[in-house]
Amino acid sequence: MQTNEQSNHQTQDPVLSFFNRVISQVARVLAAVMVMVIIWGVADVVYVLYQRLMAPPFMLLEIKDILATFGAFMAVLIAVEIFHNIILYVEDNHNRQLAVEIVLGTALMAIARKVIVLDFNEVGAEHVYATAAVTLALSVGYYLIVIRRKGSNS
Known part of the structure; x- marks a missing residue:
């Protein structure tokens, strides 16, 4: 049985082994793109916040501006969580349980x-x-899969 060097999936089929390597490379590309999205998102948050602070009335934010800023911050944090999920697929020892936890956490954040x-x-x-x-x-799914399991392991 052959083990793909990029994945913990074992296969005897060389075609499936090739597909596993392709998927691993695609995940790496997605991770790189996600890093660019995160950097772009942070730059956008800073730029929009700067614009709103410089607009009259100077250095004051209205409640809609604050909520929009919170939304932009949350969007960047969601992108960071998605990046972490992609990394789980790229790493050789990815843990499916942890992947489910991150997906549920990301969905809750969204x-x-x-x-x-x-x-x-x-x-x-x-x-x-x-x-x-x-x-x-x-919330119920997160409780059942993450909180309850961690409580039973203690």
């Missing part, structure tokens, strides 16, 4: 970002209920 920037005057009740249902489902 829904939290949505809730933070949600303008309740602009959306209908069904959108708010749907957001609440997704938040509840992700």
